[in-house]
Structures are given as C-alpha cells and as structure tokens.
Amino acid sequence: MTVKVESVDSLLKSTGREGEEVRVQGWIRTRRDSKAGLSFLAVHDGSCFDPIQVIAENHLHNYQSEVQRLTTGCAVDIVGTVKPSEGKGQSIELLASEVQVVGWVEDPDTYPMSPKRHTMEHLREHAHLRVRTNVSGAVARVRNCIAQAIHRFYHENGFNYVHTPILTASDCEGAGEMFRVSTLDMENLPRNEQGAIDYSKDFFGEESFLTVSGQLNVESYCLALSKVYTFGPTFRAENSNTTRHLAEFWMVEPEVAFADLADIADLSEQMLKYIFKAVLEERADDMAFFAQRIDKEAISRLENIIENDFARINYSDAIEILENCKEKFEFPVSWGIDLASEHERYLAEKHFKKPVIVLNYPKDIKAFYMRMNDDGKTVAAMDVLAPGIGEIIGGAQREERLEKLDERMDEMNIPKDHLDWYRDLRRYGTVPHAGFGLGFDRIVSYVTGMGNIRDVIPFPRTPKNISF
Amino acid sequence: MTVKVESVDSLLKSTGREGEEVRVQGWIRTRRDSKAGLSFLAVHDGSCFDPIQVIAENHLHNYQSEVQRLTTGCAVDIVGTVKPSEGKGQSIELLASEVQVVGWVEDPDTYPMSPKRHTMEHLREHAHLRVRTNVSGAVARVRNCIAQAIHRFYHENGFNYVHTPILTASDCEGAGEMFRVSTLDMENLPRNEQGAIDYSKDFFGEESFLTVSGQLNVESYCLALSKVYTFGPTFRAENSNTTRHLAEFWMVEPEVAFADLADIADLSEQMLKYIFKAVLEERADDMAFFAQRIDKEAISRLENIIENDFARINYSDAIEILENCKEKFEFPVSWGIDLASEHERYLAEKHFKKPVIVLNYPKDIKAFYMRMNDDGKTVAAMDVLAPGIGEIIGGAQREERLEKLDERMDEMNIPKDHLDWYRDLRRYGTVPHAGFGLGFDRIVSYVTGMGNIRDVIPFPRTPKNISF
Numbered sequence: 028m029t030v031k032v033e034s035v036d037s038l039l040k041s042t043g044r045e046g047e048e049v050r051v052q053g054w055i056r057t058r059r060d061s062k063a064g065l066s067f068l069a070v071h072d073g074s075c076f077d078p079i080q081v082i083a084e085n086h087l088h089n090y091q092s093e094v095q096r097l098t099t100g101c102a103v104d105i106v107g108t109v110k111p112s113e114g115k116g117q118s119i120e121l122l123a124s125e126v127q128v129v130g131w132v133e134d135p136d137t138y139p140m141s142p143k144r145h146t147m148e149h150l151r152e153h154a155h156l157r158v159r160t161n162v163s164g165a166v167a168r169v170r171n172c173i174a175q176a177i178h179r180f181y182h183e184n185g186f187n188y189v190h191t192p193i194l195t196a197s198d199c200e201g202a203g204e205m206f207r208v209s210t211l212d213m214e215n216l217p218r219n220e221q222g223a224i225d226y227s228k229d230f231f232g233e234e235s236f237l238t239v240s241g242q243l244n245v246e247s248y249c250l251a252l253s254k255v256y257t258f259g260p261t262f263r264a265e266n267s268n269t270t271r272h273l274a275e276f277w278m279v280e281p282e283v284a285f286a287d288l289a290d291i292a293d294l295s296e297q298m299l300k301y302i303f304k305a306v307l308e309e310r311a312d313d314m315a316f317f318a319q320r321i322d323k324e325a326i327s328r329l330e331n332i333i334e335n336d337f338a339r340i341n342y343s344d345a346i347e348i349l350e351n352c353k354e355k356f357e358f359p360v361s362w363g364i365d366l367a368s369e370h371e372r373y374l375a376e377k378h379f380k381k382p383v384i385v386l387n388y389p390k391d392i393k394a395f396y397m398r399m400n401d402d403g404k405t406v407a408a409m410d411v412l413a414p415g416i417g418e419i420i421g422g423a424q425r426e427e428r429l430e431k432l433d434e435r436m437d438e439m440n441i442p443k444d445h446l447d448w449y450r451d452l453r454r455y456g457t458v459p460h461a462g463f464g465l466g467f468d469r470i471v472s473y474v475t476g477m478g479n480i481r482d483v484i485p486f487p488r489t490p491k492n493i494s495f
Numbered sequence: 496m497t498v499k500v501e502s503v504d505s506l507l508k509s510t511g512r513e514g515e516e517v518r519v520q521g522w523i524r525t526r527r528d529s530k531a532g533l534s535f536l537a538v539h540d541g542s543c544f545d546p547i548q549v550i551a552e553n554h555l556h557n558y559q560s561e562v563q564r565l566t567t568g569c570a571v572d573i574v575g576t577v578k579p580s581e582g583k584g585q586s587i588e589l590l591a592s593e594v595q596v597v598g599w600v601e602d603p604d605t606y607p608m609s610p611k612r613h614t615m616e617h618l619r620e621h622a623h624l625r626v627r628t629n630v631s632g633a634v635a636r637v638r639n640c641i642a643q644a645i646h647r648f649y650h651e652n653g654f655n656y657v658h659t660p661i662l663t664a665s666d667c668e669g670a671g672e673m674f675r676v677s678t679l680d681m682e683n684l685p686r687n688e689q690g691a692i693d694y695s696k697d698f699f700g701e702e703s704f705l706t707v708s709g710q711l712n713v714e715s716y717c718l719a720l721s722k723v724y725t726f727g728p729t730f731r732a733e734n735s736n737t738t739r740h741l742a743e744f745w746m747v748e749p750e751v752a753f754a755d756l757a758d759i760a761d762l763s764e765q766m767l768k769y770i771f772k773a774v775l776e777e778r779a780d781d782m783a784f785f786a787q788r789i790d791k792e793a794i795s796r797l798e799n800i801i802e803n804d805f806a807r808i809n810y811s812d813a814i815e816i817l818e819n820c821k822e823k824f825e826f827p828v829s830w831g832i833d834l835a836s837e838h839e840r841y842l843a844e845k846h847f848k849k850p851v852i853v854l855n856y857p858k859d860i861k862a863f864y865m866r867m868n869d870d871g872k873t874v875a876a877m878d879v880l881a882p883g884i885g886e887i888i889g890g891a892q893r894e895e896r897l898e899k900l901d902e903r904m905d906e907m908n909i910p911k912d913h914l915d916w917y918r919d920l921r922r923y924g925t926v927p928h929a930g931f932g933l934g935f936d937r938i939v940s941y942v943t944g945m946g947n948i949r950d951v952i953p954f955p956r957t958p959k960n961i962s963f
Contacts, residue, residue: 032753034653034721052753053721054924072752073720074653102924104753129753130895130925138923155715155916156923167720171655178646185502185542187639192954193661193728194743196961206676206698208705210732213675213684213692224681230674230732230742231961237676244954244963247623252541252635253502253521259728260661264678264698274698275662284540285500285520285572285597427598448623448963455606455624456522456570457598486660486712493664493699495712495916 030106036074039117044109049121051079052129054159055101057142066094068126070103073158076165076312080112080120081105093128099142100159102130147482154486154495162321165313166483169306170471176305177258177279177467180298186254186281191241193260196233197445204264205236206274237262242280242462243396243449246425249282249460250452256281258467266490270479273468275488282462288398288407288424291461292384295411295420296337298465299382303329306474322476328415329474331381338383340374342405345385348378365392371410371417382413395435396449397423398459409463416473422463429453498574504542507585512577517589519547520597522627523569525610526562534562536594538571541626544633544780548580548588549573561596567610568627570598615950622954623963630789633781634951637774638939644773645726645747645935648766654722654749659709661728664701665913672732673704674742705730710748710930711864711917714893717750717928718920724749726935734958738947741936743956750930756866756875756892759929760852763879763888764805766933767850771797774942781943790944796883797942799849806851808842810873813853816846833860839878839885850881863903864917865891866927877931884941890931897921 030050038049053072060066064085069078083094097103107121114120132138139145139153140160150157157163181188198205210230211217219225226234241257248255257280264274281298283291307314307329317325340348349360349370354377358367366374366385375383387400388408397406407424426432432453436443443450471483481487486495498518506517521540528534532553539546551562565571575589582588600606607621608628618625625631649656666673678698679685685696694702709725716723725748732742749766751759775782775797785793808816817828817838822845826835834842834853843851855868856876865874875892894900900921904911911918939951949955954963 036653052926054719073655074722100924102926129927130923132924133922140923155712155919156719158716158719159924164719167655167657167716171657174656174658175646175650178643182643185504187541187635188642189635189639189953190642190728190745192743192956192961192963194730194956194961204678206678207681208674208676209681210672210674213681216681230734230958231956232959233961235961244623247963248626248635248953251522251624251627251632254542260658262662266698275660277658451623454601455598455608456568456600456627458520458570459597485657485716488660488662488699490698491700493660493662493701493703495660495715 034074035070035072035077035079038079038109039075039077039119042118044119045111047109048106048124049109050104050106051081051121052104053078053102055097055099055103057099058097060095066090066097068094068097068103068105068123070105071164073164073168076161076168076316077117080114080117081107081123081126082120083123083126087123087126089126089128094126097128098132098135098138100132100135100138100140101128103127104129147479151481151487158485161316163482165316166471166475166477167485169310169313169475170483172306172310173302173471173474174258174467176302177298179305180301181256181281184254186256187248187252189241189245189248189255189257190259191238191244191257193238194231194235195238196231196235197243198234198236203239205239206262206264208235208237239263240278240280240464242282242464243446245280245282245462246449246460247452249284249462250456250458253284254281268490270481271469273480273484273487273489276480276484277467279465279467280462282460284458284460286424286461287459288386288409288461291422291424291463292339292386292409295384295409295422295463295465296382299411299420300333302470303333303474307333317475324415325474325476332413335381337411338379338381339386340383341386342388345374349373352378363389363391366410368417371412372414375412375417376414380414382411385410385412393423395439395441396425396432398426399431399435407461413473416469419469419473420463420465422461424459424461427453427457427459429457502542503538503540503545503547506547506577507543507545507587510586512587513579515577516574516592517577518572518574519549519589520572521546521570523565523567523571525567526565528563534558534565536562536565536571536573536591538573539632541632541636544629544636544784545585548582548585549575549591549594550588551591551594555591555594557594557596562594565596566600566603566606568600568603568606568608569596571595572597615947619949619955626953629784631950633784634939634943634945635953637778637781637943638951640774640778641770641939641942642726642935644770645766647773648769649724649749652722654724655716655720657709657713657716657723657725658727659706659712659725661706662699662703663706664699664703665711666702666704671707673707674730674732676703676705707731708746708748708932710750710932711914713748713750713930714917714928715920717752717930718924718926721752722749736958738949739937741948741952741955741957744948744952745935747933747935748930750928752926752928754892754929755927756854756877756929759890759892759931760807760854760877763852763877763890763931763933764850767879767888768801770938771801771942775801785943792883793942793944800881803849805879806847806849807854808851809854810856813842817841820846831857831859834878836885839880840882843880843885844882848882850879853878853880858903861891863907863909864893864900866894867899867903875929881941884937887937887941888931888933890929892927892929895921895925895927897925
C-alpha cells in the first residue's frame with residue numbers, strides 16, 4: 028500500500044475528492060452486512076467524532092475470510108476510492124479496494140467496549156479502553172481543545188508558562204490535606220535521638236509533600252516577568268467521594284503584577300470566553316454529540332456565557348440578595364458564611380441568569396495571602412460562579428504589604444520558617460499583584476456536561492482507586 | 496495615571512512613536528546619575544531581555560526624595576514621552592513626566608540580587624529571586640517559548656494532548672527508582688495479620704508511587720486517538736547529584752498508532768527542528784545573550800541542527816565505528832554495551848558532526864515493552880544523539896504482539912498483575928505503534944547552553960534539596 032495515509036478528519040472535511048484513491052487507518056466502530064453482497068464498515072481513527080463509511084464488496088479477496096469477521100474494535104488499514112455518500116449524514120464514503128486487518132479483537136463477545144450501551148461505571152472500570160467509545164473519545168478531544176486554547180490564550184496575551192514544583196516541603200498552604208512523599212524504608216524507619224522519625228534521612232532531607240497549588244511559587248516569577256501562569260497537576264488527600272472531587276487534578280493559575288482584583292476578574296472573564304469560543308469553533312462535532320446525548324444545554328450554555336457580560340457583585344450585596352430572596356436554602360444565610368453550592372447556583376442561575384463574579388469575601392473564610400481591604404473585615408478575593416456548576420474559578424489580589432501579611436500569618440498561626448522566601452517577595456520591589464485558579468477538569472466537566480469529574484480525566488485518582 | 500500601560504517588549508518593538516505619552520511598569524535594573532542633573536533608569540518588566548531606558552530629570556517633584564534613592568529591584572510605575580535614544584543599542588527611550596515608586600528594596604546593600612556578578616550557586620540559593628536577573632529571566636522566557644512551541648507543533652500535526660496520571664500503583668515500569676506516596680500515619684503504621692504494613696488502609700488502598708513516565712498510559716489513548724502526547728512532570732528517586740539529573744522534571748512523550756521506528760525517528764527530527772526554529776525566531780534577544788555570555792555556540796549549534804538532515808545508523812554499525820576509530824574511551828566498546836556519554840558524543844560531535852539517530856539496540860539493555868526485531872537480538876529502540884549533549888531523546892516501537900510481550904515480561908520477571916490493562920491493548924485491535932520521550936529540562940539546558948540543569952527549572956528538586 029503506497030497510497031499516503033490520511034486522517035478521517037481531513038478526509039471528511041475535504042471537498043472535490045471524488046474518484047481519488049485514499050488510505051485510512053483506524054478501528055471498526057460497526058460493521059453492517061447488506062444482502063447485496065457488500066459490507067458497510069464505520070471506521071474511526073480518533074481524529075474527529077465521525078467515522079468514515081467504507082463499502083467493502085464481496086469481490087475483495089479476503090471478503091469472506093476476514094471482512095465478514097470484522098467486529099467493533101478491530102484495527103484496519105484501508106485503501107479505497109472516494110465517492111459521494113448515498114446515505115444521509117456524510118457527504119463522502121470510500122469504496123474499498125483493499126481492507127487489511129491489522130489487529131483482531133480477541134473474543135468479540137466479551138470485548139468490554141462492544142457496540143452496546145455501557146454504563147459510565149462500566150466505562151470507568153475499563154478506563155484503558157473507554158476512549159474508544161463515542162463519549163470518551165469526544166471528551167478527550169474537547170479536553171485537548173481546552174488545554175490548547177488555554178496555552179494559546181496566555182501566550183497571545185504575553186504570559187510566560189512557568190513550571191512550579193510538584194514536590195514541596197511547605198505544608199501550610201492551607202488549600203487542603205496533603206500526600207506525603209518519601210523514600211524511607213517503611214518497615215525500618217530511621218529515628219532521631221528523641222525517638223521521632225528522622226526525616227533528615229529522607230530523600231529531600233525533610234518532610235515532603237505533593238503540592239496543593241503552584242500559586243505561592245508562581246508569585247515569585249510574577250514579580251519579575253509580570254505576567255505568568257502555571258498549568259500542572261495538583262493534589263488533595265481528601266476523602267471526598269463526590270462527582271466533583273479528584274485526588275489528582277490539573278489546575279491553571281495565572282498571576283499578574285501591577286494588577287488588582289478588578290483586573291483579574293476581567294482576565295477570568297476573557298479567558299473563559301476565549302476557551303468556550305475555541306471549543307464551539309474547533310469541536311463543533313463533539314459538542315453536537317454532547318448536546319444530543321449528554322446535556323441538551325451543552326452548547327447554548329456556552330453561547331450564553333460568550334454573549335453576555337459577567338455580572339460583578341460584592342459579597343456583602345450577594346448576602347443581601349440571598350437573605351431577601353424567597354428561596355428556601357438548606358444552609359442559612361448570614362454575613363460571614365462561606366457560600367454553599369446552593370447559594371452560588373441561586374445567584375448565577377436564578378438571580379443573574381449568567382456568570383457572576385462575587386468580590387471581597389470576609390477575611391475569616393479566606394487564605395492568609397489574600398489582600399486585606401481597608402474595611403479590615405474583608406479581603407480582595409473573588410469567585411466566579413457559573414450557571415449549572417457554581418464556583419469555577421477562585422482568585423484574589425495578594426497581600427503585597429509585608430507587615431499586613433505577617434499580621435495575617437500570625438493571626439492564622441501560619442509558621443513562617445518555610446515561607447521566608449515568600450515574605451522576601453514583599454521585601455524587595457513588592458507590587459500589587461493578583462491571580463486565580465481554574466480547576467481544569469471542572470471546566471472540562473462543565474463544557475461537556477459530563478456530570479462526574481471521573482469521566483473527564485483519563486485515569487481518575489480517588490480514594491481507594493489508583494487503577495491503571 | 497490614566498495612560499494605558501504598555502509592556503517594554505511592545506514599546507521597544509514599535510516604531511514611529513516619538514512624542515507619544517506612554518506608561519510602563521516594572522523594576523529598576525540600574526540607575527545612573529548624570530552630573531547634568533538627571534538620572535538614567537533601566538526599567539525591565541520581564542517581557543523581553545532588554546530594559547527600557549528612562550530619563551528622569553531633576554525637576555520631577557520626587558527627584559531628590561525618591562528617584563535618586565532608587566536601587567536595583569525597586570518597583571516603579573512611569574509615565575513618559577517617547578524620544579529617539581541618544582545612546583547606542585536602543586532606538587527609543589522615555590523622558591519621564593512621572594516616576595512613582597511602587598515598592599522599595601529593603602536594605603539595598605544586602606539585596607541578594609544586587610547588580611554585581613553572582614555565582615550560579617548564589618542564584619540557586621535564591622531561586623525565588625533569581626528570575627529577576629538577566630540570565631534566569633532569559634532562561635524563563637526561552638523555557639516558555641520551547642513549551643509553547645511543543646504544544647503548537649503537536650496541535651498543528653493533529654495530536655491530542657493527554658494528561659496521564661502522576662500517581663500510579665505500578666512499580667515495574669523500570670525507568671528508575673520511585674517515590675512512595677502515602678497518607679498513612681508514619682508514627683502509627685497499620686499492620687495486617689502477617690505483621691506487614693497494611694497498605695489497604697492507605698489513601699488509595701494499595702502501595703502508591705509517583706510516575707516515572709506517562710508512556711504506558713498514553714499508549715492506551717494512542718490506540719483510539721491515533722496521535723497523542725503527554726507533557727507533564729515525572730519523577731526519579733535516584734541519588735544522582737549531577738548537572739544532568741533532577742528528582743522532578745518535565746517530559747514530553749508523543750505516541751503514534753500505525754507507526755514504526757522510522758516514523759518516530761522522523762517525528763523526533765521534525766519536532767526538534769520546529770522547536771529550535773521557534774526559539775531562534777521568537778527569542779532572538781535572549782539567545783543573543785546566551786551566545787554572548789554563556790556559550791558562544793548557542794545560536795550556531797541550533798542553526799546547524801535546523802539546516803542539516805539527522806544521520807541515522809544502526810546500533811551495530813555505530814559499535815563498528817566506535818571500535819575502529821582511534822579515540823581512547825574510558826569505557827571499552829563491544830556489541831551489547833549501553834553507549835556511554837563519551838561514545839554518544841563521539842558519534843554526534845566527531846564522526847557525524849550533527850545529530851544522529853541510533854536505531855535497533857540490543858534487547859538486553861532495553862525495556863520490556865520495546866518491539867523485538869526479527870533477529871531476536873535487537874529491539875526497535877532509538878536514541879537521538881546531539882552534538883554537545885549526547886542523548887536528548889529515547890524512543891521505541893512498542894511490542895504490539897501479545898505473545899511476544901508476554902515472553903519479554905516473563906524473561907525480565909515483570910509481574911503481570913498491575914499491567915493486565917496494558918496487555919489488553921494487545922488483545923483488542925492492536926496496531927504497530929511507536930513513541931519517544933524528550934526530557935524537557937534537558938532541551939532547555941541544551942538550547943540555552945546552561946551547563947547545570949538546576950539552572951533551567953524554576954525550583955529544582957534534587958537529593959536533600961526541596962527549598963522554596
């Protein structure tokens with residue numbers, strides 16, 4: 028076969044190819060035999076949502092011996108001639124001159140990705156194969172599209188991508204429970220003179236953990252490069268078995284120098300709109316599938332966000348709205364509470380009917396590094412709440428004044444020894460700066476309408492689950 | 496100040512701006528006072544290598560009280576008028592109408608990034624501040640440029656970016672020593688009935704580690720999406736205190752279905768050339784600095800690679816060249832050895848004088864998943880060797896035949912229990928596929944000429960070092 032291989036995506040998008048000889052490589056989605064002595068093969072290669080229809084006629088030398096034995100998942104290498112499609116849906120199909128079987132499916136009856144409807148649970152149990160299905164394949168392409176769009180957005184806007192460390196000795200970032208990382212022999216732990224475990228013998232010479240956020244580190248780069256972002260894995264050792272939590276997930280964290288809370292509220296709005304536009308333009312095929320089969324709002328929800336300005340409201344005013352509305356909430360509302368999901372969704376879905384950025388939260392429910400407002404009660408924090416999900420972004424202006432930062436660290440009993448370097452950033456050429464964190468997997472879940480976050484990351488890690 | 500802020504990069508690149516009022520925000524690199532009653536401030540904001548020269552005259556209201564006290568590292572917000580530069584080097588400078596000091600440097604005499612020459616060791620000890628220097632700032636921008644180029648290269652070529660898991664229960668990938676990840680109470684380890692540590696009580700219910708490679712996982716996505724790549728952190732718990740090793744580093748791993756060894760040898764060549772072109776085009780300023788101050792070959796080395804085809808040679812022929820050359824090697828050469836750095840560099844630097852891809856290595860020095868060649872002695876592995884560094888890429892065609900894979904796993908005593916899912920990929924629609932791994936940090940080191948890999952990653956993690 029010396030014909031050049033082409034992707035199904037490029038083939039289906041091209042026009043004026045009738046009569047041309049082409050070659051595709053991929054996997055059988057379905058085979059349907061016709062009484063007329065030919066078979067219809069739907070062949071996909073992951074390059075787009077649709078498979079290409081291949082017509083294999085019974086004069087092919089291996090028609091009976093192989094073509095008629097093809098089942099879902101078999102790998103094939105096909106040469107054929109482009110012809111206008113007689114069926115509906117697609118404009119072209121291939122009339123095969125050669126169908127080479129590259130890989131069979133062992134025992135098709137027990138193939139876990141057989142062409143029937145599978146539960147999401149079944150797919151999760153076969154995470155190594157599920158990307159072969161329509162739904163997981165579409166998720167994978169949309170996930171890629173969003174990741175590429177994020178890098179492009181920041182690159183076009185003059186940000187530098189920074190790889191902040193995954194391993195850290197700092198256990199006081201406060202974002203959640205941490206995993207310990209060690210090479211000590213667990214059966215024979217070294218002890219110091221006081222009888223405690225001697226971490227000075229460990230790989231890094233001290234207790235070490237997986238990071239919960241790259242923010243503190245990326246601030247250091249922000250205060251020299253002005254505009255930076257991280258995009259990497261972060262970890263929470265929390266025993267949360269929900270549809271929204273992963274022990275290992277990816278996070279995007281931009282940080283901007285000479286910026287205040289309003290600036291990064293604007294940045295968050297621009298970024299989300301940019302991402303959603305990219306998905307609708309570049310993955311229209313996959314999004315149409317999600318709208319049809321998973322969540323009928325999948326496309327209109329994004330369009331609505333793209334077309335409308337985000338609302339902005341102070342926390343205190345949001346509390347007033349919630350107190351005065353007629354909604355019955357499970358958790359009572361009063362100034363000082365951390366907004367629960369029901370409150371966030373009421374604001375975004377019922378009150379504003381579009382994304383809303385809540386600004387200036389009470390200091391007592393926020394992290395030590397957030398900038399104290401002049402009222403002494405609130406800090407310059409923000410959350411972006413979106414209809415259908417609630418919080419999707421959390422951010423803040425950082426406390427750039429050393430004495431204020433120290434006050435907050437003392438108040439909150441944050442030890443300073445591991446964070447002297449962070450305090451240095453306020454000693455030397457400090458500037459107002461601000462940033463936010465976007466849970467990447469949650470955005471993929473939001474865009475696709477997939478209700479369980481375990482279905483939008485290739486190999487989810489959750490309590491008691493580290494398979495594959 | 497209502498003038499719109501502009502980056503130094505955009506300002507220096509623009510033309511025809513004379514007389515325009517502009518505003519920049521950044522940090523003082525140097526201040527020089529003239530007897531004529533004015534000061535020259537070099538202001539950088541990280542957006543490019545060069546600072547912009549600002550002329551502050553003594554009629555500014557805060558000239559004596561503040562401008563004359565400015566030192567390296569102070570943060571400033573400046574409004575001024577663009578004028579043609581009278582000095583050499585730059586075409587424009589700013590005549591300041593307002594110099595606002597945003598952040599002072601506490602005790603300039605002890606500021607760790609004072610404007611004298613610092614050793615790389617000193618910079619490493621202040622990794623949170625070093626990106627403010629010329630050299631670390633240039634590294635950060637080039638690192639960003641390479642990362643963006645990699646994503647762009649794969650995106651343009653139809654690859655999907657896949658987030659493979661960082662946490663894994665598989666300890667048999669063979670690429671190196673692993674870090675254990677746990678939430679068990681180290682002072683009070685749970686024991687099972689046999690008295691062994693009971694990992695079923697651990698967060699994931701079994702022994703867990705940090706991944707050494709995303710390859711095995713990404714193969715699963717390759718066999719549905721055809722062209723995929725990972726780009727994420729990987730880990731080695733090896734006590735290697737060299738200039739080439741990190742415990743935490745970033746790796747790029749493409750994987751292509753229906754591809755053989757020759758295909759990914761071609762891909763590796765295309766990718767490297769694409770990256771190097773991007774760096775020379777987009778970061779000419781930083782590369783000029785590296786060529787001038789760090790490594791005079793920095794630019795010509797990349798040009799040489801871009802302009803020449805890579806050589807390709809079988810391992811067996813490479814051994815013959817090494818056996819018959821007149822070079823004295825520390826490690827003796829014979830068929831079957833793993834090439835040492837001195838051998839690799841001889842081939843690339845002296846024999847071929849350009850990058851060379853060595854193909855088909857003895858099976859005994861390679862991993863279990865590499866495809867057995869028909870000779871029964873070699874596997875379809877490849878290394879890309881480059882002048883000035885040696886190996887920069889290692890890859891292979893994968894063993895897609897289940898019975899051959901099982902043979903190799905048995906031979907090498909690789910337990911199958913954690914890799915049943917990997918074997919499934921050969922049971923269901925298996926196809927020839929191949930991929931490689933690129934040590935991202937090593938490429939940054941190679942491009943910049945920075946001799947120590949600890950100087951090209953923001954916060955290096957090495958034995959006994961997890962600071963910041």
